[in-house]
Amino acid sequence: MLNRLQESDIKLLRVFYAVASCNGFTAAEPVLRMQRPNISAAIKKLEERLDLVLCHRGRGGFQMTKEGEVVFQETKRIFNAFDNFVFNLKSLHDDYSGHITLVLMAGLATSMQLAVSKAVKSTMKKFDDIHVNIQTRLYNEVEHVALSGECHLVLSTYDMVKPESVTFHSTGVHCKGRLYCSPTHPLAKYREADALPDNVRIEDFPAIGMSGLSSVNYISGERRLAIQTFSDSYDVCMAAVMTGEYVGLLPDYIAKEQGAATGLVPICKGSLFPFSHELFVMNGKNTRLNPVLRHCIKELEYFISESQK
Template sequence: MLNRLQESDIKLLRVFYAVASCNGFTAAEPVLRMQRPNISAAIKKLEERLDLVLCHRGRGGFQMTKEGEVVFQETKRIFNSFDNFVFNLKSLHDDYSGHVTLVMMAGLPLSYHLAVSKSVKSTMKKFNDIHVNIQTRLYNEVEHVALSGECHLVLSTYDMVKPESVTFHPVDVSCKGRLYCAPSHVLAKYRDGFPNNVKIGDYPAIGISGLSSANYIADDTRMAIQTFSDSYDACLAAIMTGEYVGLLPDYILTNQGAGLGLVPVGKSLFEFSHELFVMNGKNTRLNPVLRHLIKEISYFIQQVDQ
């Protein structure tokens, strides 16, 4: 069992990270510039060091074990932190080259992803030898990744009390939403509000992990949260069972939910508006590359919402 990381372990982890990212030994060969037998030997040695089976390989193809999935996610965190360390160190010498890691909240609309693409292209054109890793995280993880050093910047909505350890750069765009149900739900006929004899608390609702509980209260009316999902996409799937009502941003209706017949109910009773931010931990040094990227993200997303 591994008690302390050695330099040789890091090399083995890089091999495993490439194999897991490429979903197979053969696909990882050009990335690692190694032949398959050498890759296989490295994975076997790593498994011996960790005393874990990380993946199955054979006629059934490549498949990670549950333990392998955990090691992969932890390895990703380690290498993101390494890349960020090197990038920040170079910045101290006015060398603005290297890898920038940008995390986007899962479930943001495609138009925002395309705006980020334009922002990244602009930044890479302005600064030589810059590479941008774009990743996604669940809503309840965005604060942690901003603080942990796993990334440089996070693009996300945020409706909680803002911690002093995170810097928030407003994008001047808000994601509006409301209460939705499936067309088969008994409340689907109440688009314009609920009559006095209908109590929303009598109907099971689904919540989003990490979302402020204040979102589920309107005046003296409280939703009956019976279960939770970890993203808006998962919440949409639960709502479409016809068993739950739930809060969704309106862009879900025109993106992921297009054609599903989602019904906004209760009119303005549970409307919400969550501001969009670019976030970074206070320990992240905002050099000219990151400042330019923040400015470009704000500009291109505002263009989408005009």
């Protein structure tokens, strides 16, 4: 079992990272500039070093094991940290080149994702030797990612108490939402009602919550949602709502972009449990905001604001 990481292990991890990212040995050959037998030998040696089976290969195709998935995610964290270290080191010498990592909250509106593309394009055009790595994380992971040094910038809504260790740059955009149900849910018949009848209690209907979301979202005056289970993203929350078993809080853009085809119903004209979560560009206080990152933040703020007009 591996007790200490050596330089040779880093090389083996890079091979595994490429294979896992490409979802196969053959697809990784041009990326690694290695032939398949050499790639296979490197993976086997890494598995021996870790005393773990990382993937299955054969007639059924390439498939990572559960242990392989964990090693892949941890490897991604290591290499992101390496890239960030090199980028920050170069910036101390006014050398603005290398890779920057931008993390997006999973399930952002399509308009916001397009705005991110425009901001990234603008940044890469201004700084010729900059490459941007865009990743996604679940809502309850974004604060940790901003603090961990895995990335430079995070784009996400945030409704918790803001930690002093994270810097928040407002985009001026708020993601609004409310309580939804499926067309088959008993509360769907109150779609056009101004309020629920006195004999109908929202507490009597199971609700699904979102991991990481502040609990104040589930309280409105004397009413409280009966949270029975949690999802890790708005997409998953919507899927649970569409089973007809739960009501759930969803951003309006989810209902507009994805819910239109499924018939998501805003209960009581959408007046129940309304929320408005501000969208931020975030970075850890330890992240050095050099001209590249400052320009990227400025462009993100501009294009996201423009996308909402």
